[in-house]
Amino acid sequence: MERPLTKHIDLNRPPLNLKEYEQVGGYEAVRKVLKGMTPVEVQKLVQDSNLKGRGGAGFNTGLKWSFVPMGPEALHPKYIIANADEMEPGTFKDRLLLEGNPHQLIEGMILSAYAIQADISYIFLRWAYKKAAILIRKSIAEAYEAGYLGQNILGSKWGLEMHLHTGVGRYMCGEETALLNALEGKRATPRAKPPFPQVSGLFGKPTIVNNVETFCCVPHIINNGADWFKGLSKSEDGGTKLYGVSGRVKKPGCWELPMGVTMRELIEVHAGGMQDGYEFKGALPGGASTDFLTTEHWDVKMDFKSVAAAGSRLGTGTMVVLDDATCPVGFVHNLQHFFAQESCGWCTPCREGLPWVEKILLNMEKGHGRMEDLELLDMHTKMLGPGNTFCALAPGAMEPLQSALKYFRDDFVRHIVEGKCPWHTATETPKRFAESLMV
Amino acid sequence: MLTETEIQAIDHEVKLVPYKKAAVIEALKIVQKERGWISDESVEVIAAYLEMSPAEVDSVATFYNLIFRKPVGRHVILLCDSISCYVMGYQKLYEGIQQHLNIKFGQTTPDKLFTLLPNPCLGCCDHAPALMIDEDLYRDVKEEELEEILKKYRTKI
Amino acid sequence: MPVIFIDKKPYEVKAGKNLLEASLALGFDLPYFCWHPSLGSVGACRQCAVKVFRDENDTTGRLVMSCMEGVKDGLHFSINDKTAKAFREQIIEWLMTNHPHDCPVCDEGGSCHLQDMTVMTGHDYRRYEYKKRTYHNQYLGPLIHHEMNRCIQCYRCVRYYRDYAGGDDLNVFAAHNHVYFGREKDGVLQSPFSGNLAEVCPTGVFTDKTLKEHYTRKWDLTMAPSVCQHCSVGCNTIAGERYGKLRAILNRYNGEVNGSFLCDRGRFGYEFVNSENRVQQPLIRHRPGEAVNELDLMRYMEASLPHSKLIGIGSPRASMESNFALRQLVGANNFYEGIGEDEAYLTRKVINVLASGSVHSVSLKEIEQADAILILGEDIWNTAPMMALAVRQAVIKTAAREGAEKLGLPVWQDAAIKEFVQDEKGLLVSVTVSASSLDDITTHKIHAAPDDIARLGFAIAHELNPSAQRVPDTDTEFRTQARTLAKALDKAKRPVIISGLSSYNESIIKAAFDIAASLNTSTIKAGIAYVLPECNSMGLAMMEAPSFDHAVTRVKRETGITAVIVENDLYRHMPSADADTFLSHCANVIAFDSLHNRTTEKANVLVPAATFAEGDGTLVNYEGRGQRFYQVFVPPNPFFKESWKWLIEMQLLKLQTSNGHNHPPEELLEKLEAALPQFKGISKVALPHDYSVHGERIPREPHRYSGRTSMLADISVSEPKPMQDNDSPLSFTMEGYKGNPPSSAIPFFWSPGWNSGQSVMKYQEEPGGALRGGDPGIRMFHDKAEEKITYFKDIPEAFKQRHEKWVLVPQYHVLGSGELSIYTKAIEELSPQPFVAISADDAVELNVKNGDMLKLFVDDKMHVLPVKVQGDIVNGVALVSAGLRGAEVMNWGAWVKIEKTNSGL
Ligand SMILES: Cc1cc2nc3c(=O)[nH]c(=O)nc-3n(C[C@H](O)[C@H](O)[C@H](O)COP(=O)(O)O)c2cc1C
């Protein structure tokens, strides 16, 4: 089984430095591309490999690049940005790539930048990844020194600058247009599409935002070809995927596996099964904003299409397991608390709807729920659906809620009927800090 | 007044962006790093330096939860309260910290040593529950370990 | 024109619009919040959702925000779709989760956009049962009241205040459902356009604080279409009264003039009407019992007028009617403009230019649409604030239009275009004496002394067209600058040159004309705007009377003269020495005015005059647009009559032909047209007094006006007969024609289901478009084709500093320099202290620092003022606050001596 992305990652030692990385074939792809491929050829190759964005939405990466205006008329500077914000609760896969092999990301970004003829690149890193920040900074410096970054890279006349930007919180920064606003020094509220960032992105210039894992696939595609990449997968979607499992399993962790392993294999084999004394009740397959899957989905392939067919989304591919000792209502409340706090406050449904949902769930946890509350929750899952809100945050928030209401409705009803949480007593999570204007 | 160090660091960031004001988040980070938090005065000096109005700077500053617009203790404890840590019992840690330091989320110890804040997902869900103190990440934290962990910071400046 | 299908019915709509605009223009009631015709779409509130279908067979459809979707030929969508309706209703329920429902105690109640939308969506029952979030309300200064709990987070306030008006001290703070709209800390809002927040905010977060002092619900106001009295722009207003007091000024939409907004001087400067300083009763001084009744006054007039040698002193703040009635009374040869020779001379220059028709006199709307603007020597931010706001829009919109074109997006995609355009701006060249609040959007800013401003102007004209005079004695730097600016202007398709009187420099006015003229091509007619000092400066000047200085000469030469001064405080227009000389040489002074002032103090006979609120009148604005203001209410004080009414009566007494007939304004204006043909059309500015719709008059009161039977019960329990208006087709009641009146006579905006000001769209051809039947006002200057241009010849010498002398230039202040607006306490509070500003070098030379006192020797007088050191002023220029209450009129443009005081006086 090939693990191109993580082959050279060993968390027990520091990541490969530039020399070591080159020794294992690093930056070969950059040489190859700069010597003998046109930007559009690179776009085409990546498109053919069927690499789908690993940030959650699963859009064909090469196709996304092809919307960037090319040629002498195109506006410059063009930007390319690695989305390393990774703030989706339950998600920790990009961290592995960032801490494990930063040069792989940098190489992927250089290649992608070349494909759209970008001039400036950013790694938008979440603040919490302190170790990654140090490693990336060091690696960027090495890459500059070796001439992989800067002007006239390898004598190609094409150049690329790269900067590391570390965030100051807010889940919204991961949403690609909000990320652009954050990089511009503004509030991270999302932008309307169209225009898409490919046309009018950072500072109004053509911009591509891709997930870290997406970029990390690119060097391997260049080196080994589209067919090889497709062949790595057990399903239609190309490549391997970083999968993760957290919750009450024996060996929580993150592994690179062929795209399309089953949930069963993930939990039973890789995560070592449930901890003793705990039963599997359900799981969010790809982070906090995906629908629950339950035991009936045990054999669903974890690829974009199959998970969608099962009524959820592959999302980030990092699974959060709900066990029988954890209250599903409390579980969902915790998620809604997160989403309500992280709503940017731009559009009405999300800003006002999510806190209401959170209050209902907390109230239910405290034993004061009423049957009408279920209707209100159902209403929100419909009214906060895709298209109704400005961005995908609120619809994402509704995914675990709507599926919990579907699969665990009895547990909601028990809260109401028994007038208490059958599992535990609720703890209220207080408001976040730092907002001095409120009384 | 901005210090020489702050000005140098901000100037560096300003050089990287096409508009001065685009460096405001960096400037806030720089000043917060030096001073621990962003006071009204800090907002004003940053605004003046980047040719913005204080309102513009504060609009950005108050949006991001890790820009502190109130004073914090010398050490900031960020306890992850997101889903994996919830499943793995972050509440126990919260209770533990309350016992040790007698502060709730959002509060600072009277000796100004610790501020405790809840924090959404630290990105190490496979090692939940997790917390961060200043720049240090603690994973798979058990209630019993809290005392040992906190002790380090009681003496650390 | 594309055809769209709304709920399966076809409609022809204008291309380039969004579905919301199209629906509203067609008369559909589709709710919205964050969209605004002047601000465009951002899609934040999600209130305007409709269901769009792929084609006619699609039954599923998808929910879209109508404000974010453009019209397309053949597009199908539904407003009545069940899910769309349910969603819109749900939006209100969400907004209400934190709204306090405090309508009964809320100033917005009854004219609230949120109330209207709540009713429109059908939402009536709230299922939210938890605590609402509460906020701290801020002190935002004396003009605007803040009540944050009512906020529905539509972001309109910040989008208006920051993006549209360029203010930088209001913003949105925090995130999620804690977003907060206000200042970074309590304090006075700094923008002079802050008052519009009260109308832009769809609920009661930002409200008019001056109204709060004497609060009345909008439906209880008696209202009339009015025209702002506070500068030469002539913004259209709605003035509202109750219990004999003027309560509020609201925007009256005029697509050609002020659009949806007003400046703070205009909105809040109305309180002089309610002032204790009003002249309450006719006075005949120097005899026992000065105050007289009307009969005594008339007897006095009857006895004295036929034997008096009358001269009349007109006024730039009095209506055409009053000025002309005075002229009629005293005779054309005895009528003088009540302004000094300098100002009169400059105004005449302006009129010559505009009347020539070789350049086009622009409306504010045309300024907004300009793609290049040059401001030459006028601080429009302070002298014509709404013009500054229009300039701002031009600069932003030019860049936005270009951006939109490049992106292939419609211009209403506000946020998307701003993100693309970033800091790009349309061309704005500002050549002024000192820094301006427009500087942040200025592409080229130059600060220079007045003569040098003019020289640069002439040089630009010469670069554009060599037949314009060459400027002598220039260096290469100067010529390069002129060339660069000329080149930039030459690219424009709709260039506008803005200048004005306030630098007191004739050459500037000429240079502005030369540039505009030299920009003319066979397809382009350059626009020009000259800012004048007062609301009717233009009308007065068009009467072509001699200036006040001539009147002074006359009274010095002739004895026994009775001067009739109408609504003019001479001390605000001339140095006191001149005013004193004049008054002391008159045998008799009859003054008409609404407020006591230094001139009325010295009058032998003083007659109360109605303000704009108590009478009718016509003003001519800077562009030559005649506009009528209508009487708002019948004042309890019967002496509050328009000057022109008094004057007509006096004339009849003088001619001894009094017959008790009513003389409506149009009769007077027709005579004006006959006497002075340049006023052609002015009698048609307003509807004739006997106009009616199907025999019905236009009510000044909304049909929900309450309390009529009881409001005077403390005086008499029987309800008095409503007052008659013999001067206009408006009635002082709620009865009358219920439909929309003709555009020039709209007393208030209201439409079923639309109680808030948003109802204005029901009066427009399309939201944000012209009023149905055309925007009001008649222009008196007309473009002439193929006029041969004669360029000006006399170019001033380059400015040279003089030893120990400074050239005096006035500095006006939006809030503070208005003669009448200063009577509003809130404005008085915001008015600056007078100062003299000089350059840093000059401060060194004079050995002074900020705050030190300086002595200015103007003519024979010494003025002592604190100094302000300003980096943007050139050496040798002294900028002195002008127009402030009690401030002396100086010899503007003259060289004066300045010295440091020894004491800290
Ligand atoms: C609220 C929200 C948060 C998001 N956070 C992230 C994130 O942390 N990292 C990420 O790669 N994508 C995130 N996304 C998805 C991005 O918007 C975007 O689709 C992605 O970065 C594109 O990269 P890809 O095409 O390589 O997947 C988020 C989306 C939403 C709506």
Ligand code: SF4
């Ligand atoms: S759904 Fe709306 S409020 Fe929520 S994060 Fe997106 S834009 Fe902001």
Ligand code: FES
């Ligand atoms: S008016 Fe369309 S979303 Fe607000």
